[in-house]
Amino acid sequence: MKEFIITVVPTNNPAILKFETNHFITKNQNYEFKNIDDAKNSPLAQQLFHLPFIKTVYIAGNFIGLERFNIVEWDDVKDSVAQQLTDYLNSGEVVVKDDEENKKKVAVTVYAEVTPNPSAMKFVTNKRIVPTSFEFKNIEEAKDSQLAKQLFTLPFVKEVFFDENYVSINKYDVVEWEEVTSSIRELIRDFLADGKEVVSASSIQQKSSESPASKMEDANLDDTSKQIIDILEEYVKPAVASDGGNIMFKSYEEDTKTVNVILQGACSGCPSSTFTLKNGIETMLKNMMGEKINEVVAING
Numbered sequence: 001m002k003e004f005i006i007t008v009v010p011t012n013n014p015a016i017l018k019f020e021t022n023h024f025i026t027k028n029q030n031y032e033f034k035n036i037d038d039a040k041n042s043p044l045a046q047q048l049f050h051l052p053f054i055k056t057v058y059i060a061g062n063f064i065g066l067e068r069f070n071i072v073e074w075d076d077v078k079d080s081v082a083q084q085l086t087d088y089l090n091s092g093e094v095v096v097k098d099d100e101e102n103k104k105k106v107a108v109t110v111y112a113e114v115t116p117n118p119s120a121m122k123f124v125t126n127k128r129i130v131p132t133s134f135e136f137k138n139i140e141e142a143k144d145s146q147l148a149k150q151l152f153t154l155p156f157v158k159e160v161f162f163d164e165n166y167v168s169i170n171k172y173d174v175v176e177w178e179e180v181t182s183s184i185r186e187l188i189r190d191f192l193a194d195g196k197e198v199v200s201a202s203s204i205q206q207k208s209s210e211s212p213a214s215k216m217e218d219a220n221l222d223d224t225s226k227q228i229i230d231i232l233e234e235y236v237k238p239a240v241a242s243d244g245g246n247i248m249f250k251s252y253e254e255d256t257k258t259v260n261v262i263l264q265g266a267c268s269g270c271p272s273s274t275f276t277l278k279n280g281i282e283t284m285l286k287n288m289m290g291e292k293i294n295e296v297v298a299i300n301g
Contacts, residue, residue: 015070120168120245161244246264
């Protein structure tokens with residue numbers, strides 16, 4: 001039996017708090033409940049509405065979002081709520097009843113966005129599709145992703161990259177984007193609208209153990225490497241993600257003061273990004289870390 005662990009995550013709205021789970025609790029279905037009657041198909045949501053300060057309950061793939069009334073502050077109750085959720089999930093009780101008549105297509109929109117890499121296109125969705133990034137170079141690597149496998153059946157698809165709310169696709173030169181963008185967008189939209197699992201829960205659990213946060217806890221990681229990871233996560237990664245790519249810390253060589261990073265998604269193989277990112281990152285790290293940094297080497301994922 002799975003053991004659930006809850007992580008409390010603040011949001012931009014001070015009234016709403018996310019309680020993230022380390023396992024999926026729904027099959028890519030999203031639910032919103034405004035009151036206890038509205039939550040008749042969710043025993044968990046009904047239980048939460050017995051707390052007098054709960055205004056709205058959101059249940060999604062790997063988190064429960066709670067909106068509170070202003071009668072309390074989250075700091076006063078978040079720990080007890082997290083414990084209540086942990087106990088409920090570990091009891092094996094139903095989160096949302098899998099009632100066929102209540103199954104509906106998820107309202108999903110997908111739009112295409114060009115990237116600096118002419119071989120890559122970014123398909124942005126209005127919903128979170130994965131909790132962390134995944135890169136697939138071929139259909140064999142995509143064995144744990146039904147969506148990636150479907151995309152690789154298209155003969156022009158070279159690589160597939162997933163991040164929180166988008167799919168980045170690298171193509172071969174046999175077609176132009178204007179010839180295939182609409183069909184790819186519809187394939188992704190239909191897949192998500194059916195509520196299918198983008199990446200298997202086991203792969204997500206394994207990937208979470210390789211996350212920057214987990215890497216930071218590595219006792220073998222030196223302080224300089226941890227500082228580099230912090231800078232990449234806070235300053236570089238958001239800009240790279242906006243272009244449909246990702247950057248990962250690989251290693252720091254203390255003797256040569258060299259930082260090795262991996263480029264993924266639209267950044268991988270981009271004619272301009274390797275040079276631009278290398279020099280941009282190199283300048284930033286030198287400015288912020290001084291003589292600890294001599295060179296940044298960018299490797300295509």
